Amino acid sequence: MLTREDPMIVNALVRQALSSAQEVMGENGLNAVLRTSGLERFIGSFPPDNLEPSIQASEYAKLNEAIAAFYGRGGRGMLRRIGKASFQYAVREQAALLGIAGIALKLLPEKQRIKFILNSMAGALKKSNPQVKAWVDDGGEKLAYMESTCGICYGRESDTPICHLYVGSITEAVLWASGKEYQIIETHCLAKGDPYCRFEVGEARE
Numbered sequence: 109m110l111t112r113e114d115p116m117i118v119n120a121l122v123r124q125a126l127s128s129a130q131e132v133m134g135e136n137g138l139n140a141v142l143r144t145s146g147l148e149r150f151i152g153s154f155p156p157d158n159l160e161p162s163i164q165a166s167e168y169a170k171l172n173e174a175i176a177a178f179y180g181r182g183g184r185g186m187l188r189r190i191g192k193a194s195f196q197y198a199v200r201e202q203a204a205l206l207g208i209a210g211i212a213l214k215l216l217p218e219k220q221r222i223k224f225i226l227n228s229m230a231g232a233l234k235k236s237n238p239q240v241k242a243w244v245d246d247g248g249e250k251l252a253y254m255e256s257t258c259g260i261c262y263g264r265e266s267d268t269p270i271c272h273l274y275v276g277s278i279t280e281a282v283l284w285a286s287g288k289e290y291q292i293i294e295t296h297c298l299a300k301g302d303p304y305c306r307f308e309v310g311e312a313r314e
């Protein structure tokens with residue numbers, strides 16, 4: 109396990125995560141996991157939509173872990189659904205932060221559109237916190253979204269990749285940009301001891 113800094117996550121992103129989790133899990137479900145992850149202070153009281161520091165990555169990771177534990181075998185699917193909802197929330201409520209306000213992608217080739225939205229996601233994270241290291245790798249055969257400061261798996265260890273919420277967000281982002289549901293595969297994860305979390309854009313589902 110690499111030791112890394114415990115970066116802060118800003119209010120706007122915590123608000124996005126909590127709103128999406130509540131949408132998918134219901135208020136009682138969300139409140140239960142807020143209690144088990146030591147985040148009771150957010151029960152009935154979401155942070156404002158601004159870029160002030162809110163919680164530490166380690167706390168965000170605990171929330172993800174608590175959701176996985178709450179649903180057991182269904183945890184992965186729930187986290188993906190929350191991730192999808194959080195990208196939709198960002199499009200609806202945080203278009204400026206995401207850098208998509210007034211953008212028309214129609215005329216670009218599909219790969220460029222996908223690259224655009226992945227770069228926008230990385231850019232929004234970096235705008236919210238300069239400590240974040242997120243980027244798009246377009247050097248290989250497949251496009252991949254990378255982050256070496258991932259908050260979802262912060263301080264967690266696993267034999268398999270665990271950033272299911274991220275997979276959901278990227279799936280939804282690529283769908284938004286291309287109109288197609290692509291398979292997103294987390295090939296590397298910091299929780300496995302890899303130097304970054306890597307999400308590969310696989311094949312489009314027909």
Ligand SMILES: [Zn+2]
Pocket residue numbers: 258259260261262270271297298299305
């Ligand atoms: Zn991760």
